[in-house]
Amino acid sequence: MAEHRFQPETLAIHAGQIPDAATGARALPIYQTTSFVFDSAEHAASLFNLQTFGNVYSRLSNPTVAALEERVAALEGGRAGLASASGMAAEAIALMTLLQQGDHVVAAGALYGGSVSMLAVNLAKLGIQTSFVDAGSPEAFAAAMRPDTRAVFAETLGNPSLHVLDIGAVAEVAHAHGVPLIVDNTVPSPFLCNPIRFGADIVVHSATKYLAGHGTTLGGVLVESGKFPWDNGKFPGMTDPSPGYHGVKFYETFGDFGFTMRARMETLRVYGAALSPMSAWQILQGVETLPVRMERHCRNALAVAHYLRQHPRVSWVNFPGLPDHAQHELLAKQMRRVDGAPGGSGLLAFGVKSAAGDAEGGKRAGVKFIEGAQFMSHLANIGDTRTLIIHPASTTHRQLDDAQQLAAGVLPDMVRMSVGLEHIDDILWDIDQALAQTND
Amino acid sequence: MTDSISTLRRILRECRTVAVVGLSPEWHRPSHFAAKYLQEHGYRVIPVNPRADKILGERCYASLLEIPERVDMVDVFRRSADVLPIAQQAVQIKARCLWQQIGVVNLEADKLARASGLDSVMDRCVKIEHARIFGGLHWAGVNTQVISAKRPH
Numbered sequence: 001m002a003e004h005r006f007q008p009e010t011l012a013i014h015a016g017q018i019p020d021a022a023t024g025a026r027a028l029p030i031y032q033t034t035s036f037v038f039d040s041a042e043h044a045a046s047l048f049n050l051q052t053f054g055n056v057y058s059r060l061s062n063p064t065v066a067a068l069e070e071r072v073a074a075l076e077g078g079r080a081g082l083a084s085a086s087g088m089a090a091e092a093i094a095l096m097t098l099l100q101q102g103d104h105v106v107a108a109g110a111l112y113g114g115s116v117s118m119l120a121v122n123l124a125k126l127g128i129q130t131s132f133v134d135a136g137s138p139e140a141f142a143a144a145m146r147p148d149t150r151a152v153f154a155e156t157l158g159n160p161s162l163h164v165l166d167i168g169a170v171a172e173v174a175h176a177h178g179v180p181l182i183v184d185n186t187v188p189s190p191f192l193c194n195p196i197r198f199g200a201d202i203v204v205h206s207a208t209k210y211l212a213g214h215g216t217t218l219g220g221v222l223v224e225s226g227k228f229p230w231d232n233g234k235f236p237g238m239t240d241p242s243p244g245y246h247g248v249k250f251y252e253t254f255g256d257f258g259f260t261m262r263a264r265m266e267t268l269r270v271y272g273a274a275l276s277p278m279s280a281w282q283i284l285q286g287v288e289t290l291p292v293r294m295e296r297h298c299r300n301a302l303a304v305a306h307y308l309r310q311h312p313r314v315s316w317v318n319f320p321g322l323p324d325h326a327q328h329e330l331l332a333k334q335m336r337r338v339d340g341a342p343g344g345s346g347l348l349a350f351g352v353k354s355a356a357g358d359a360e361g362g363k364r365a366g367v368k369f370i371e372g373a374q375f376m377s378h379l380a381n382i383g384d385t386r387t388l389i390i391h392p393a394s395t396t397h398r399q400l401d402d403a404q405q406l407a408a409g410v411l412p413d414m415v416r417m418s419v420g421l422e423h424i425d426d427i428l429w430d431i432d433q434a435l436a437q438t439n440d
Numbered sequence: 441m442t443d444s445i446s447t448l449r450r451i452l453r454e455c456r457t458v459a460v461v462g463l464s465p466e467w468h469r470p471s472h473f474a475a476k477y478l479q480e481h482g483y484r485v486i487p488v489n490p491r492a493d494k495i496l497g498e499r500c501y502a503s504l505l506e507i508p509e510r511v512d513m514v515d516v517f518r519r520s521a522d523v524l525p526i527a528q529q530a531v532q533i534k535a536r537c538l539w540q541q542i543g544v545v546n547l548e549a550d551k552l553a554r555a556s557g558l559d560s561v562m563d564r565c566v567k568i569e570h571a572r573i574f575g576g577l578h579w580a581g582v583n584t585q586v587i588s589a590k591r592p593h
Contacts, residue, residue: 003444006587016578019591026589043480049467051476053576061579069581080582241468253470255542255565257582264580 008075008191009291016070017284030281031063050248050265060269064277068284072211072221075190075290076203079226080257082264083219083280087186087206088114089273090220094182094202095119096271097263098151100237101127106144108135108154110161110409113396115184119153135161136327138169145177150234152179156195156334157187157320159382160349160392160416161409164320164327167334171199178232186210187382191294192335192343201228202259209383210345212286213293219275219283222263226256242266293385293421297346298338300427301419307428308350313435315413319348346420347382351413352438359402362413365438366391369415372437374430375422387420387427443561445585449573451537451559455512456483458566459504459535461526462517463487465495471517472496474541474567481570486511504529513537515566516544523549531556539566 006014017028036055038044046052055061065083073081084090095118099105107119109132119130133140135154152174154165167183174181180201185193189210195203205211207219230238230251238258241247242265250262268274286293298321305319320331321344332342352369354361369391370378376387380396390396392410400408419427458478463471463485475485475496486509487495490502501507504514504526514530516523516539523540527549530538538553540546540562553560561569571577572584575592 003585010587014587015583018586018588021575021592024591046476046480049473051467051473052480053571053579055579061581063579066579066581070578070583073581073583074585078583080580082581247468249468253468253473255568257580260581 011071011074012191012290013288015074016067028064028067028281028284030277031058032277033062034058050245050253050261058277059272059274060264062274062277062280065275065280068207068219068275068280068287069221071284071287072190072205072207073223075194075287076185076223077194077196078203078223080260081221081223082260082268083207083221083275084268085220085273085275085279086218087184087204087208087220088118090204090206090222091115091182091184092118093263093267093271093273094204094222095123095128095151095153097237097259097267098180098182098235099123099128102148103128103150104146104148105130106141106149106152107132108158108163108165109133110135110158110163111153111155112159112184112186113408115153115155135163135165138166138173141170142173142176145173145179149177150179152181153184154181155184155187156193157345157347158409159187159347160414162318162320162347162349163409164330164334166330167195167198167200171201174201175199178234180228187347188335188343188345189290189294189383191291192298192338192345196223196225196227198334201225207283207287208381210294210297211290211383212283213290213383213385214282214286215381215384215386217279217282219279222260224257224259228259230258238262244270294343294345295338296421297419298343300421300424301344301346301348302341303424304417304419304427304431305344305348307431308348311432311435313353313438315351315353317348317350320344321348346418347416348419349414349416351411352415352435354413355439359412362411363391363393366413366415367394368438369434372434374433375426376417376430376434382418384418385421387422387430388418390416392416443564445573447559448561448564448569451513451539451561452566452570452573455537457486457509457511458483458513458515459486459488459501459507459511460515460517461488461504463489463492463495463500464517465489465492470541470565474515474517474565477567477570481574504533504535507533511535513539513566515539515541517541518544520544520546524552527552530558537561539564541565542568 069081131144183195244266251258352365354365523546537559
């Protein structure tokens, strides 16, 4: 009998969690414990040797955290997952498992600022260089590849540039050089897009955003496709005996989830950015409703984009869900459809008009809009139930001069909005009354 | 090839004695990991390795034909090209299942086993599949694809 293929709405609720073996509890128990007893010295030895699967210490694995790991892996159509204390930790664990001194990374240029810092500053300190390239040009990725390149890194939907990555084309470039493509899929969430389907090898998430959805809990997850040929000669750390874990050959021993096991035993275990069981449980409360929430985020964001576009106090709108957006076709190819149109997620950016019409005027108008909002929250997160707004030029990017801001895709009048789940009429009302205060 | 969860579950329940062909005495080799795991989960493991006397406390045999007791599963840790004679012997000793490990794929052996009424599994690890279906692998964050409202036993 052929295996039944479950849909994401079902996986979001069931994957990774069957009734508890010990108690029969239907909902996920919170295993709030640091450690787990060994049955015998022999059992302990076999756990430490990875000869049997089990729990030793919650910095390595925990049954509540495992439910989140498996659920996100299932939603992404991947082989295995590993949770961490934040999205940045997931990204760091993926990169630090793969890379060592002297290695090179090719990364999309318009990344989330934290990711730019990790690559350009923190990994550079360890002797790992990164070339940043135009995210819209697979040719630029190809031109930057070097013999010492060991990873390609990009975002499915750029934050805050909202750039759409051609995952298949960039994966082809990476694979032609025998290296994996790592994709940050935080903004679409696994409900709207599964980068592995298009050729990505490792997917990372800030689970803090749409996966959790409630803006209460930090967490991250990395997912391995199980398809990358780690024995191609470029990744001795995957094939040779591990000096970090008494001689285990991760790829030979664990096959298509060898990368995840290595990330767990060599990187998570040592650097310690583990997710707490309580946080995993809180994130999973959100994941259960991810599909219904994402549909509403997409619907509300599209309505907001259409509304802003005809508003006299708005000069431009950037939302890939708009049918005439330059990358709408690529979005349609990669995203799940919501209400018959490709889902654009909940992030958009727009410019507020000013009387002066110059950069200073634009900046003032953007700030006035933010300050005029009644329930739209001025903060730096995205993917919350609440509508969130921020004026990057005066906050997240204020340390950069005008030219640097432009290079980062931040215009003086730009407002970034993470459209929430409030009633659309109320969101449009708050936008309109805040825009009315920008020109006095 | 047989690899639905229900078939693998049946195979792993029915087969209790497993001859591991190519079982290494080195603790860090995948065959040793898998065999030790099977022993810990109640299976009787019979090593087939002409170059060792005893592995994991069990006497080694030079070939399947020398094993004096009934074998349910023949678990193969050998190069794909070397599997066909092992499959022939598995049929001869009336094993119920020919299991080729991850990376071991011999289509002729698979065909012979199936034509002779054996279950045949290829390119999968017996330890990983057991842990996937009966628990354990889940703790490693692996997508087990198990969706169920039944309490596991």
